Amino acid sequence: xxxxxxxxxxxxxxxxxxxxxxxxxxxxxxxxxxxxxxxxxxxxxxxxxxxxxxxxxxxxxxxxxxxxxxxxxxxxxxxxxxxxxxxxxxxxxxxxxxxxxxxxxxxxxxxxxxxxxxxxxxxxxxxxxxxxxxxxxxxxxxxxxxxxxxxxxxxxxxxxxxxxxxxxxxxxxxxxxxxxxxxxxxxxxxxxxxxxxxxxxxxxxxxxxxxxxxx
Amino acid sequence: xxxxxxxxxxxxxxxxxxxxxxxxxxxxxxxxxxxxxxxxxxxxxxxxxxxxxxxxxxxxxxxxxxxxxxxxxxxxxxxxxxxxxxxxxxxxxxxxxxxxxxxxxxxxxxxxxxxxxxxxxxxxxxxxxxxxxxxxxxxxxxxxxxxxxxxxxxxxxxxxxxxxxxxxxxxxxxxxxxxxxxxxxxxxxxxxxxxxxxxxxxxxxxxxxxxxxxx
Numbered sequence: 479x480x481x482x483x484x485x486x487x488x489x490x491x492x493x494x495x496x497x498x499x500x501x502x503x504x505x506x507x508x509x510x511x512x513x514x515x516x517x518x519x520x521x522x523x524x525x526x527x528x529x530x531x532x533x534x535x536x537x538x539x540x541x542x543x544x545x546x547x548x549x550x551x552x553x554x555x556x557x558x559x560x561x562x563x564x565x566x567x568x569x570x571x572x573x574x575x576x577x578x579x580x581x582x583x584x585x586x587x588x589x590x591x592x593x594x595x596x597x598x599x600x601x602x603x604x605x606x607x608x609x610x611x612x613x614x615x616x617x618x619x620x621x622x623x624x625x626x627x628x629x630x631x632x633x634x635x636x637x638x639x640x641x642x643x644x645x646x647x648x649x650x651x652x653x654x655x656x657x658x659x660x661x662x663x664x665x666x667x668x669x670x671x672x673x674x675x676x677x678x679x680x681x682x683x684x685x686x687x688x689x690x691x692x693x
Numbered sequence: 694x695x696x697x698x699x700x701x702x703x704x705x706x707x708x709x710x711x712x713x714x715x716x717x718x719x720x721x722x723x724x725x726x727x728x729x730x731x732x733x734x735x736x737x738x739x740x741x742x743x744x745x746x747x748x749x750x751x752x753x754x755x756x757x758x759x760x761x762x763x764x765x766x767x768x769x770x771x772x773x774x775x776x777x778x779x780x781x782x783x784x785x786x787x788x789x790x791x792x793x794x795x796x797x798x799x800x801x802x803x804x805x806x807x808x809x810x811x812x813x814x815x816x817x818x819x820x821x822x823x824x825x826x827x828x829x830x831x832x833x834x835x836x837x838x839x840x841x842x843x844x845x846x847x848x849x850x851x852x853x854x855x856x857x858x859x860x861x862x863x864x865x866x867x868x869x870x871x872x873x874x875x876x877x878x879x880x881x882x883x884x885x886x887x888x889x890x891x892x893x894x895x896x897x898x899x900x901x902x903x904x905x906x907x908x
Binding site for chain 1: 705706708709711712713715716717736737738739774775776777781783789790791793794795797798799800801803804806844845847851852868869870871875877878879884885886887888889890891892893894895896897898899900901902903
């Protein structure tokens with residue numbers, strides 16, 4: 479059964495939850511836990527232990543019922559599965575209000591993500607160092623991205639510039655884009671775009687918070 | 694069959710997609726389209742027409758095969774379903790880098806979301822007006838939130854303050870929280886929390902962008 483499961487398509491929500499488990503495990507590690515139960519890992523996540531075990535089963539289970547999970551081993555395992563076991567270089571494109579806020583975002587630490595460069599087209603910003611990251615001219619983006627071998631980008635340019643900039647990113651080797659511009663990108667297959675659309679998130683929240691009120 | 698579907702549990706991803714359809718429809722409306730096909734609505738979303746029809750079927754279908762969807766009617770329908778057909782008041786709690794960036798975020802327009810107040814505990818910020826929104830003392834949060842009848846909050850305080858602030862929000866009537874603090878909130882049942890965790894999103898992206906490289 480568990481062998482067969484590996485052939486199934488892994489649900490996107492499973493992958494998203496793996497990231498949450500990893501975050502939870504990092505916290506437990508900081509609190510000096512070495513062996514933990516599934517319920518300790520999922521306690522603040524609104525996720526059941528059954529769901530947790532099911533999610534892990536796609537990648538080979540590591541825990542034993544009644545024994546628990548080694549924090550260090552499970553962290554390493556999840557990091558390998560997610561592909562964040564080595565440093566992941568990221569760039570931020572568009573150093574406006576949101577872009578500069580993300581350069582300072584503290585949540586990236588502990589997860590091997592490092593912002594290696596930021597880009598803008600504003601002469602007043604180019605050359606400045608913000609949160610330890612130098613803001614480069616967007617015209618040099620291709621050269622910098624290629625030389626650093628960056629595969630991931632955070633896109634925080636205005637909506638009307640997003641498509642053009644995203645195409646440039648793809649042309650210089652970027653494979654995944656976290657898109658904060660409130661527009662959809664039309665890119666070749668094989669490029670993965672994750673849209674973080676605050677309005678869509680708020681609509682989602684509105685629906686469920688109203689549902690809760692009614693129920 | 695479609696009548697029975699209404700009784701099923703509606704997948705969260707369906708609700709998330711409804712927001713994307715609404716955004717897509719707004720764009721088509723701005724381009725003066727009055728009747729559109731499902732593929733026009735989903736063209737830039739990486740969502741199939743079948744999925745679109747399935748998502749809509751949970752709430753009673755509005756389109757006719759070969760005739761298409763009235764843009765205005767479908768917008769109104771989706772707004773009603775999501776609960777964003779009337780103005781939704783939101784507050785932003787924590788006017789640091791991310792909070793102030795969100796006050797300026799252009800994506801909320803067109804979706805009936807209005808940020809009615811922002812809160813911080815920094816004396817240097819309190820009383821200032823940022824992007825048309827007055828920054829209030831967080832000590833007055835309860836009073837302001839109650840008097841305005843706010844049900845939704847965007848939480849952008851530091852991680853170590855998030856739980857305490859979230860409990861205060863719940864105490865004064867907030868039912869849904871968009872949480873940007875990189876920590877999990879432990880709140881009573883019936884309160885809906887949506888975590889926007891940039892590190893988790895990036896892990897998700899890393900997984901899929903690597904998968905694409907391999908496949």
